[in-house]
Amino acid sequence: xxxxxxxxxxxxxxxxxxxKFVLFDxxxxxxxxxxxxxxxxxxxxxxTLCLALNGIVPQFYGGRFFGSVRVGDxxxxxxxxxxxxxxxxxxxxxxxxxxxxxxxxxxxxxxxxNLKIPRQVIRERVPQALSAVRLEGTERKHxxxxxxxxxxRLAIAAALAVxxxxxxxxxxxxxxxxxxxxxxxATVHELNRVLxxxxxxxxxxxxxxxxxxxxxxxxxxxxxVALGAPDEIYSEIELLIKNxxxxxxxxxxxxxxxKSGIAVPxxxxxxxxxxxxxxxxxxxxxxxxxDLPAPNKVTGDPLLSVKDLTYIYPDGTKALQGVSLDIRExxxxxxxxxxxxxxxxxxxxxxxxxxxxxxxxxVRGADTTEMSVSELAHRIGYVAQNPDNQIxxxxxxxxxxxxxxxxxxxxxxxxxxxxxxxxxxxxxDVQDRHPLSLPxxxxxxxxxxxxxxxxxxxxxxxxxTTGQDYRGAQYIMDISRDLHQAGxxxxxxxxxxxxxxxxxxRVIVMGKGTLxxxxxxxxxxxxxxxxxxxxxSAPQAVHLTQELRRSNENFPPLLTPEExxxxxxxxxxxx
Amino acid sequence: xxxxxxxxxxSFFSRLDFRPKLYMVAILTIVTxxxxxxLLQFGMAATITxxxxxxxxxxxxxxxxxxxxxxFYLLLVLTHAFFNRDQVMALQGYSSAEQLQxxxxxxxxxxxxxxxxxxxxxxxxGLNVMFKALTLTxxxxxxxxxxEVNNMIVGLxxxxxxxxxxxxxxxxxxxxxxxxxxFASIIEAQRLRxxxxxxxxxxxxxxxxxxxxxxxxxxxxxxxxxxxxxxxxKAFSGSPDRTYLHxxxxxxxxxxxxxxxxxxxxxxxxxxxxxxxxxxxxxx
Numbered sequence: 001x002x003x004x005x006x007x008x009x010x011x012x013x014x015x016x017x018x019x020k021f022v023l024f025d026x027x028x029x030x031x032x033x034x035x036x037x038x039x040x041x042x043x044x045x046x047x048t049l050c051l052a053l054n055g056i057v058p059q060f061y062g063g064r065f066f067g068s069v070r071v072g073d074x075x076x077x078x079x080x081x082x083x084x085x086x087x088x089x090x091x092x093x094x095x096x097x098x099x100x101x102x103x104x105x106x107x108x109x110x111x112x113x114n115l116k117i118p119r120q121v122i123r124e125r126v127p128q129a130l131s132a133v134r135l136e137g138t139e140r141k142h143x144x145x146x147x148x149x150x151x152x153r154l155a156i157a158a159a160l161a162v163x164x165x166x167x168x169x170x171x172x173x174x175x176x177x178x179x180x181x182x183x184x185x186a187t188v189h190e191l192n193r194v195l196x197x198x199x200x201x202x203x204x205x206x207x208x209x210x211x212x213x214x215x216x217x218x219x220x221x222x223x224x225v226a227l228g229a230p231d232e233i234y235s236e237i238e239l240l241i242k243n244x245x246x247x248x249x250x251x252x253x254x255x256x257x258x259k260s261g262i263a264v265p266x267x268x269x270x271x272x273x274x275x276x277x278x279x280x281x282x283x284x285x286x287x288x289x290x291d292l293p294a295p296n297k298v299t300g301d302p303l304l305s306v307k308d309l310t311y312i313y314p315d316g317t318k319a320l321q322g323v324s325l326d327i328r329e330x331x332x333x334x335x336x337x338x339x340x341x342x343x344x345x346x347x348x349x350x351x352x353x354x355x356x357x358x359x360x361x362x363v364r365g366a367d368t369t370e371m372s373v374s375e376l377a378h379r380i381g382y383v384a385q386n387p388d389n390q391i392x393x394x395x396x397x398x399x400x401x402x403x404x405x406x407x408x409x410x411x412x413x414x415x416x417x418x419x420x421x422x423x424x425x426x427x428x429d430v431q432d433r434h435p436l437s438l439p440x441x442x443x444x445x446x447x448x449x450x451x452x453x454x455x456x457x458x459x460x461x462x463x464x465t466t467g468q469d470y471r472g473a474q475y476i477m478d479i480s481r482d483l484h485q486a487g488x489x490x491x492x493x494x495x496x497x498x499x500x501x502x503x504x505x506r507v508i509v510m511g512k513g514t515l516x517x518x519x520x521x522x523x524x525x526x527x528x529x530x531x532x533x534x535x536x537s538a539p540q541a542v543h544l545t546q547e548l549r550r551s552n553e554n555f556p557p558l559l560t561p562e563e564x565x566x567x568x569x570x571x572x573x574x575x
Numbered sequence: 576x577x578x579x580x581x582x583x584x585x586s587f588f589s590r591l592d593f594r595p596k597l598y599m600v601a602i603l604t605i606v607t608x609x610x611x612x613x614l615l616q617f618g619m620a621a622t623i624t625x626x627x628x629x630x631x632x633x634x635x636x637x638x639x640x641x642x643x644x645x646x647f648y649l650l651l652v653l654t655h656a657f658f659n660r661d662q663v664m665a666l667q668g669y670s671s672a673e674q675l676q677x678x679x680x681x682x683x684x685x686x687x688x689x690x691x692x693x694x695x696x697x698x699x700x701g702l703n704v705m706f707k708a709l710t711l712t713x714x715x716x717x718x719x720x721x722x723e724v725n726n727m728i729v730g731l732x733x734x735x736x737x738x739x740x741x742x743x744x745x746x747x748x749x750x751x752x753x754x755x756x757x758f759a760s761i762i763e764a765q766r767l768r769x770x771x772x773x774x775x776x777x778x779x780x781x782x783x784x785x786x787x788x789x790x791x792x793x794x795x796x797x798x799x800x801x802x803x804x805x806x807x808x809k810a811f812s813g814s815p816d817r818t819y820l821h822x823x824x825x826x827x828x829x830x831x832x833x834x835x836x837x838x839x840x841x842x843x844x845x846x847x848x849x850x851x852x853x854x855x856x857x858x859x
Contacts, residue, residue: 051804054807054808056804056807056808060803060804060807080812081807081808081810082807082810082811082812085807085808085809085810086810088808089808090808092801092804092805092808094801096753097798097801097802097805098801098805100746100802100805100806100809101724101725102723102724102725103723103725105820106725106820106821109820110809110811111809111810111811112818112820113817113818113819113820114809114810114811114812114817115810115817116816116817116818117818118818119818119819119820119822122818122820123820126820158809162810351767353763353766353767372771372773373766373767373771374766374769374770374771377766377767377768377769378769381767382767384760384764386760388790388793388794389757389760389761389764389790389794390761390764390768391789391790392761392765392786392787392789392790393786402768403768403769404769406768406769406770406771407769436789436793450768451768454768454769
């Protein structure tokens with residue numbers, strides 16, 4: 001067994017002015033050369049555990065710290081953070097905040113300069129680090145010019161240049177589109193396998209963690225729940241779900257098969273392991289009662305109509321090119337595409353935040369450019385990614401009343417609508433609290449409640465699940481479903497495609513400012529070429545189905561682990 | 576929107592070290608403070624404006640500064656025209672207010688201000704102060720926008736400014752655009768909640784902007800703590816005992832600029848003392 005590179009011994013930690021221990025009795029060894037995955041729901045203590053490895057916890061934050069953390073021969077409490085930075089490289093979640101220089105080469109040089117590495121050595125290490133993350137030729141660029149995935153790879157390069165013994169990545173892909181996330185995982189995997197770099201990565205991406213990690217440590221409420229190989233951890237489906245964690249979809253499919261009575265000797269957690277096992281099952285007679293749900297076609301006059309929409313930014317970037325689509329009342333529409341595909345630009349035209357260079361956008365037959373943004377707010381509600389930028393008032397109630405007062409409703413109407421919104425979103429008990437004192441998930445509900453009070457016909461959710469764990473993301477999507485069922489037209493923009501089969505009916509796939517595909521969700525998620533052309537990848541259950549359809553063309557285009565299990569369960573067992 | 580920018584144009588000026596540019600700023604500030612002549616101040620302000628445009632500072636930026644500052648400049652000129660008597664009299668050696676040239680007198684019947692008058696002398700002193708302020712406003716972007724931020728840090732450190740201060744200075748410039756973006760997204764979120772800025776008067780608008788402060792300050796605090804954690808993880812301690820990837824060496828063009836501004840300072844002082852050029856009421 002390889003030697004441990006870092007050791008936690010009986011570590012407990014409490015932040016200043018906090019009543020609870022965020023880490024409790026942690027005993028853990030990180031082995032030389034391994035890829036250790038760190039999973040756990042929001043608030044489990046993952047970030048604190050990462051920060052304890054370079055001494056930022058407790059040296060920077062203070063608080064009560066018990067036990068010891070050693071990296072190499074150094075105790076993280078006894079040695080200054082700057083000394084620990086030689087051994088431990090760290091990459092954070094937000095690509096914007098962690099890049100501090102104004103050129104790529106200076107970003108990489110910054111920690112080396114702080115560590116007093118001679119100029120000649122820095123000059124040698126900058127190209128080496130850039131080559132390791134495949135960013136050669138970008139030395140003189142401003143980090144702002146890079147894409148999200150490139151920014152995270154630059155942050156990795158800056159950490160690598162120090163030649164640390166341990167590289168920590170804390171949710172490095174949570175704010176990236178699928179192609180950016182894939183770039184980061186591929187880079188980290190290569191560093192681990194080719195250079196032998198020891199990796200500790202915290203992430204909610206279950207499929208990738210199952211594929212790349214050697215071991216997984218599972219944290220909940222500051223304690224280690226389990227430690228083991230991905231096959232051991234991700235096959236504990238019920239326990240994962242109980243702890244607000246999402247298992248890989250292949251594991252989930254086999255779990256459902258087992259639950260329906262089919263003998264499954266072992267739950268696979270990776271796609272290549274699952275394919276042959278499922279192929280055996282697929283040869284049996286499938287459930288004859290299984291019917292693919294028919295796509296839900298909504299008819300009627302368009303509520304929102306886009307015709308030949310082209311938009312060119314002042315710097316000459318063509319963001320939209322001849323886009324046409326109609327959105328009907330009561331639809332649940334999903335808009336997908338890589339970053340820069342034109343999704344947000346399109347939606348901003350709905351709200352008159354941008355005006356078309358050519359073409360027209362109409363809401364109930366009225367040209368949006370002839371309406372003010374505040375007038376449109378009556379009809380179209382917009383929930384942005386970061387709830388904190390949408391909160392301006394000192395109580396939840398005032399936050400919900402804010403829009404109504406702007407729209408000049410009389411006091412009785414304001415009160416009635418506010419009460420209705422508070423009840424619908426389950427916010428009655430916290431109506432007098434300051435919104436910013438509430439947890440992130442509740443803050444998102446406050447913003448949705450404030451928008452709902454305006455009773456718009458259409459509600460747009462723009463990346464609502466970014467930065468949320470599985471439970472938080474599901475909670476927000478459930479609200480969107482309730483609103484849809486109450487008759488609202490819902491438009492969602494998200495990269496988290498695995499969440500959507502339960503909710504969306506129609507999918508718009510965008511790429512390079514054009515509309516690549518407009519289909520029901522089943523057709524769209526199985527349109528491999530269209531998704532690939534905008535650097536998207538369908539959820540794992542869809543990939544699994546597609547693999548089975550290669551050898552058996554009668555295998556239906558399924559979307560979810562539940563559908564796979566349902567289809568493969570014989571009638572006798574299904575009944 | 577007013578925010579930090581680095582000019583895209585490569586020029587003689589953008590290739591200079593930051594230290595001679597700092598020296599230039601210092602000399603121009605001294606001379607601008609010393610001169611009291613509206614004509615020379617106008618010449619200086621016009622030269623600096625043209626220099627800004629020549630090195631690539633965007634006209635849109637200068638126009639925004641002028642738009643924002645115009646009410647302040649007008650107030651300055653009018654205040655001097657109506658109320659600055661003692662100073663202009665002393666500067667010109669007048670013994671009586673009768674020697675001042677009147678432009679306009681308020682009718683005696685007007686309450687409070689009736690009988691008050693504006694003078695040419697006060698007005699020209701006001702213009703002097705206005706151009707002085709414009710020069711001082713534009714000379715900073717002339718130096719800062721033409722320098723890459725990292726070169727600025729190295730230049731400041733070589734000019735014996737403590738590294739920590741140089742770093743804070745550069746971080747502020749780095750985070751300005753982020754704060755402006757955040758400000759814009761908060762205002763946008765308010766408009767999407769039915770707020771109709773276009774229908775509001777100035778006082779209501781100020782109230783709206785005040786509400787932006789809460790999420791903006793909170794966001795800035797979160798970001799600054801994140802930044803501190805990032806810096807710590809990158810071994811930043813603020814100690815000047817560090818190495819630098821880029822060297823900061825003065826070349827002949829840098830020395831030439833230093834020599835030019837040294838001569839300019841000497842000449843300006845000489846002309847002021849001997850020929851009273853630059854003095855208020857002097858020959859120019």
